[in-house]
Amino acid sequence: MDLNITQAEFGVRPPVSKPIPEFLLEVGEEGIRELISKHYDAIKQSDIYHLFPQDDAEFKQAKVNSADFFIQICGGPKYFNTNRGAPQMVGRHAPFRIDAKARITWLELYKPLLEELKDKGVTERSLYSFWRYLDIFSIWMINTPAKSNEI
Numbered sequence: 001m002d003l004n005i006t007q008a009e010f011g012v013r014p015p016v017s018k019p020i021p022e023f024l025l026e027v028g029e030e031g032i033r034e035l036i037s038k039h040y041d042a043i044k045q046s047d048i049y050h051l052f053p054q055d056d057a058e059f060k061q062a063k064v065n066s067a068d069f070f071i072q073i074c075g076g077p078k079y080f081n082t083n084r085g086a087p088q089m090v091g092r093h094a095p096f097r098i099d100a101k102a103r104i105t106w107l108e109l110y111k112p113l114l115e116e117l118k119d120k121g122v123t124e125r126s127l128y129s130f131w132r133y134l135d136i137f138s139i140w141m142i143n144t145p146a147k148s149n150e151i
């Protein structure tokens with residue numbers, strides 16, 4: 001698959017579309033929980049891990065909260081609203097210094113996982129729709145300008 005990463009312009013929030021309903025229908029709630037869990041495990045091995053909870057129990061809980069959100073945004077039950085309240089994703093990410101480079105790392109870690117889902121039979125149409133959501137909405141989470149010698 002050709003999973004492109006859109007160049008982010010600091011302070012600009014392009015319009016976002018939610019993933020198409022087929023993504024959740026094809027992957028399933030448990031499949032989304034597994035996807036998010038694997039993404040967090042990959043984060044743990046990456047150079048953005050310092051942004052995330054260092055405590056094991058908190059890290060595990062972070063997986064649950066995130067999966068709750070992704071199931072919800074994909075059209076499933078409103079687990080996140082029930083357990084955590086209004087999403088307000090930009091505000092929730094504000095305490096963490098997320099720059100363009102951290103976003104790219106975060107996105108790159110999804111690529112092999114989406115390829116895995118493709119190999120399991122999830123359609124490219126669904127996967128691209130999920131990817132577009134990640135690609136664009138992750139731009140919104142950038143809250144720290146790049147260092148002058150980076151991107």
Ligand code: HEM
Nearest residue numbers: 051052062065066069092096098102103106134137138141
């Ligand atoms: C499509 C874009 C993204 C979505 C939908 C998303 C979603 C979420 C959600 C639902 C949470 C849990 C919030 C809570 O329960 O209070 C969270 C937390 C967090 N996110 Fe994101 N996120 C995105 C992009 C990013 C990016 C690009 C980074 C950094 C590179 C990042 C770093 C974090 C950190 C550090 C936390 C706090 C620890 C945690 O609870 O996992 N996020 N994110």
